[in-house]
Amino acid sequence: MAQRNREVLALDKDEVVYPFVQEFAAWHNLEYGTNLKLSDFNTYEFDSVIGVDVPETVHRVHSFLHNHRHDMVSPIEQASEAIDRLSNRFEIHLVTARHPDFRQTTEEYLREYFGDTFQSVTLVGHAATMDVLRTKAEVCYELGAVALVDDSPRHVSGCAELGIGGVLFGQYPWNQLSCHDEVHPDVVHCRNWNEVLAYFDV
Numbered sequence: 001m002a003q004r005n006r007e008v009l010a011l012d013k014d015e016v017v018y019p020f021v022q023e024f025a026a027w028h029n030l031e032y033g034t035n036l037k038l039s040d041f042n043t044y045e046f047d048s049v050i051g052v053d054v055p056e057t058v059h060r061v062h063s064f065l066h067n068h069r070h071d072m073v074s075p076i077e078q079a080s081e082a083i084d085r086l087s088n089r090f091e092i093h094l095v096t097a098r099h100p101d102f103r104q105t106t107e108e109y110l111r112e113y114f115g116d117t118f119q120s121v122t123l124v125g126h127a128a129t130m131d132v133l134r135t136k137a138e139v140c141y142e143l144g145a146v147a148l149v150d151d152s153p154r155h156v157s158g159c160a161e162l163g164i165g166g167v168l169f170g171q172y173p174w175n176q177l178s179c180h181d182e183v184h185p186d187v188v189h190c191r192n193w194n195e196v197l198a199y200f201d202v
């Protein structure tokens with residue numbers, strides 16, 4: 001459409017648009033009688049946070065994605081206003097590590113809270129569930145994205161290695177830069193959506 005002349009900006013979903021850990025922890029506490037808090041997630045490898053093996057972790061995450069009332073969950077603070085402003089300048093695309101089976105759930109949520117702002121949704125999945133795993137950096141490269149906004153140091157570093165802007169989003173236990181020596185030096189850390197807007201000068 002007539003938007004090809006706009007630069008492409010890729011956004012992650014979980015913890016950037018949707019508060020996954022907060023919702024998953026509350027759901028898990030009810031289902032399994034645990035007392036998980038956001039501060040327990042000092043890694044995004046949930047198996048080591050929950051204390052079960054990877055297949056059981058995948059089963060629980062997928063049960064949550066299947067059964068939770070996502071439509072009742074407000075997006076991350078300021079995400080709606082910020083993405084709306086960004087969409088005036090950028091073509092916005094979603095790149096998530098959710099399994100491709102959750103395309104419908106993912107798209108329904110975006111439509112409900114963001115209308116038709118997202119031009120495409122790519123679900124790459126996770127190493128534990130995919131025979132062939134495309135990295136988010138590869139997807140961003142194919143999209144021609146100028147940057148990826150993502151809470152994962154690994155994904156934004158992967159982008160930076162390809163010369164794509166890596167914007168590390170949020171202040172979460174699992175993404176404090178002091179804990180990640182391997183973070184690419186070109187990665188920029190924005191603690192919230194206001195800082196993302198300031199970084200892109202919109």
Ligand SMILES: [Mg+2]
Binds near residue numbers: 012013015
């Ligand atoms: Mg994320």
